[in-house]
Amino acid sequence: MSASPESHGTIALFVTCLVDLMRPEVGFAAAALAERAGFRVVVPEGQTCCGQPNFNGGDRAAARRMAARVIRLLEPFERVVVPSGSCAAMIAVHYPSLFDDADALAGKARALAVRTRELTAFLAEAGFAPEARAGAAPVAYHDACSGLRELGVRAQPRALLRQAGVDVVELAEPEVCCGFGGTFCVKYPDISARMAANKAADIEAAGAATVAMGDVGCMLNIEGRLHRQGSAVRVRHVAEILAGHLSDEDFAEDDSAG
Amino acid sequence: MQVESGAFVEKARAALTDATLQHALKHIKHGFVEARAGAAARLPGFEAMRDRARDIRAHTLAHLAEHLERFEANVTALGGHVHWAADAEEARAIVVRLCREKGARTVTKSKSMVTEEIELNPALEAAGIAPVETDLGEYIIQLRHEKPSHIIAPVIHLSKDQVADTFHAEHPKYGFTERLTERPALVREARAILRERFLKADVGITGANFLVAETGSAVVVTNEGNADLTASLPDTHIVVTGIEKVVPTLADCHTLLRLLPRSATGQDITAYVSFFTGPKRAADLSGPSSFHVVLVDNGRSSMLGTEFEEMLRCIRCGACLNHCPVYANVGGHAYGSVYPGPMGAVLTPSLAGIDKAGHLPNASSFCGRCEAVCPVRIPLPKMMRHWREREFERHLSPAPMRWGLGLWAALAARPALYRLALGLASRLLRGRATKGWIGRLPLAGAGWTGGRDLRAPSGGTFQQQWRRRRGG
Numbered sequence A: 001m002s003a004s005p006e007s008h009g010t011i012a013l014f015v016t017c018l019v020d021l022m023r024p025e026v027g028f029a030a031a032a033l034a035e036r037a038g039f040r041v042v043v044p045e046g047q048t049c050c051g052q053p054n055f056n057g058g059d060r061a062a063a064r065r066m067a068a069r070v071i072r073l074l075e076p077f078e079r080v081v082v083p084s085g086s087c088a089a090m091i092a093v094h095y096p097s098l099f100d101d102a103d104a105l106a107g108k109a110r111a112l113a114v115r116t117r118e119l120t121a122f123l124a125e126a127g128f129a130p131e132a133r134a135g136a137a138p139v140a141y142h143d144a145c146s147g148l149r150e151l152g153v154r155a156q157p158r159a160l161l162r163q164a165g166v167d168v169v170e171l172a173e174p175e176v177c178c179g180f181g182g183t184f185c186v187k188y189p190d191i192s193a194r195m196a197a198n199k200a201a202d203i204e205a206a207g208a209a210t211v212a213m214g215d216v217g218c219m220l221n222i223e224g225r226l227h228r229q230g231s232a233v234r235v236r237h238v239a240e241i242l243a244g245h246l247s248d249e250d251f252a253e254d255d256s257a258g
Numbered sequence B: 001m002q003v004e005s006g007a008f009v010e011k012a013r014a015a016l017t018d019a020t021l022q023h024a025l026k027h028i029k030h031g032f033v034e035a036r037a038g039a040a041a042r043l044p045g046f047e048a049m050r051d052r053a054r055d056i057r058a059h060t061l062a063h064l065a066e067h068l069e070r071f072e073a074n075v076t077a078l079g080g081h082v083h084w085a086a087d088a089e090e091a092r093a094i095v096v097r098l099c100r101e102k103g104a105r106t107v108t109k110s111k112s113m114v115t116e117e118i119e120l121n122p123a124l125e126a127a128g129i130a131p132v133e134t135d136l137g138e139y140i141i142q143l144r145h146e147k148p149s150h151i152i153a154p155v156i157h158l159s160k161d162q163v164a165d166t167f168h169a170e171h172p173k174y175g176f177t178e179r180l181t182e183r184p185a186l187v188r189e190a191r192a193i194l195r196e197r198f199l200k201a202d203v204g205i206t207g208a209n210f211l212v213a214e215t216g217s218a219v220v221v222t223n224e225g226n227a228d229l230t231a232s233l234p235d236t237h238i239v240v241t242g243i244e245k246v247v248p249t250l251a252d253c254h255t256l257l258r259l260l261p262r263s264a265t266g267q268d269i270t271a272y273v274s275f276f277t278g279p280k281r282a283a284d285l286s287g288p289s290s291f292h293v294v295l296v297d298n299g300r301s302s303m304l305g306t307e308f309e310e311m312l313r314c315i316r317c318g319a320c321l322n323h324c325p326v327y328a329n330v331g332g333h334a335y336g337s338v339y340p341g342p343m344g345a346v347l348t349p350s351l352a353g354i355d356k357a358g359h360l361p362n363a364s365s366f367c368g369r370c371e372a373v374c375p376v377r378i379p380l381p382k383m384m385r386h387w388r389e390r391e392f393e394r395h396l397s398p399a400p401m402r403w404g405l406g407l408w409a410a411l412a413a414r415p416a417l418y419r420l421a422l423g424l425a426s427r428l429l430r431g432r433a434t435k436g437w438i439g440r441l442p443l444a445g446a447g448w449t450g451g452r453d454l455r456a457p458s459g460g461t462f463q464q465q466w467r468r469r470r471g472g
């Protein structure tokens, strides 16, 4: 597809806390992809957390307040793109459940839900075809649970990777959770670590040098486990691979500005 | 209902390092998960059938009293008796009374998780009545003085060797002295012993997978045929089951019967599907002369009209257990409830109180696979989350977690502070890293680094870098 830059309008990039703090390079890769797909990218000032930890922790009142903030923040934007299945699902699936019909925000929550997309679903819908690279190494793909089951993100990342010339190696148990689960990994660390170890073994057995996925939560968990057991398999966000941002050093820089 | 979920963390930890248990749990993948996937793929319209099943169950619950009354009227018309038990104590008292009236010394039992729930066996024993479990798994559990670890496969946690040892220890008194090692031989030996018991039993107690309102039938599915012997050999048959098991018609029952074994074991149909409809009629050659149904509420009706009502759609197939990554790694006993796994995480606090079942709705990564396979489409994660909300409201969740969530929400409402905090966290993490990796963290992070490393942030936060490069 050859779209002239910025011909399709503007997207708001909601980066998520984990990208913001842990993997800024994923945010840049997502922005680069949206721009290549022909969109102007805005990172709305003042974005923080979508409220998922509080929502899943039973703190519904705070989750509602956090959702209200995000709904207002993103109201001006026609499209919202999130490089995470679980945060995208929080907005697109769970926000509407937080407000009673009588609540003034109920309609706005539903409207935002409709406008919000997980990154690969957005790219696929926009008809974006990543540049095919010759000789790209195959990657294994891990499905993050929320994206897979709450948003139906399954075919899109695989198709995009193939279009980019990357063969996708399937895991033996692609439907099984890696054990991250947000606060689950700190509330039940032993069980979470066992689940991560099982996933790491499945990934090792797949034989690819890199495993791709769409959620930074899973990335931290899986790469942390692979590293602990001395595996050389690299963990990358699917956006990094699609954008061709493949070196760790791409965006590492001194943070002297604080 | 006895619940010991307080020790979940310790029991789970022990389970993770129990090599025999871990080996036994491996069976779940092939024996249940793959079997269900195959069965679902073989049946065209499986997904549409799940929608129908959900609707049948939802409709029944919306008119529960009406269908139960119809069921009662039909049982009574057939010459049977229906007893209503508000709680476990009443249910036990009814069963003990009925057994005493018959002068029962031995009762055979089959297929009843509800009798586990109401702890019937100790009550029978206290009344001088010997209960004999006749499902092979339940029989083994009874010999070992254990609790079932799965709602349809009670001994999933045991190895064949453990069963061989148990039989070798318990069976010499029946004249079986050799230690058997092969599965068929073990089954044969248990059968030979149980055969005697079937013939001697004064009362047979079964559960019910479904109660059919329009016919007054109690429906039981088994693969061993023991429910039929339990129900038809003794003079009295007592069905003990939950009030939510009723379905309006035989056609409804049929739909659910097509889903239950496929979701449970991946079978198209179980070896036996028995409809017990009233006592022996004049022309019948065999069957019990008295037929009783004990309808147990025990907290179920209090779920009606609440956010937990949908849980009552459950048909106890066990698919949510089999597909749960937590259950599959720690097994059923860690949960400390007869109802483990995702269905137990919702049902146990509903029946026993959230103050007794705290860990259960929390010990989930919310991966959602349970809901994805539940034949009646129960939104299990959503209901676990509702339990977490109730806990949070009642200040039952752990203080550090409440404190952490409160702090996080406060930060999220103050973007400048949030950016400052994330920037600080980023620097701290990077400062702690060696070659980009962190092997040990303090406090809550210690749990993380107990089992994995943490790759430090690659640079300053995204928002800092974006501002610097793009000016916002």
Ligand code: SF4
Binding pocket: B313, B314, B315, B316, B317, B318, B319, B320, B321, B343, B370, B373, B374, B375, B376, B377, B378
């Ligand atoms: S909750 Fe659903 S999957 Fe779990 S046992 Fe009940 S019917 Fe089966």
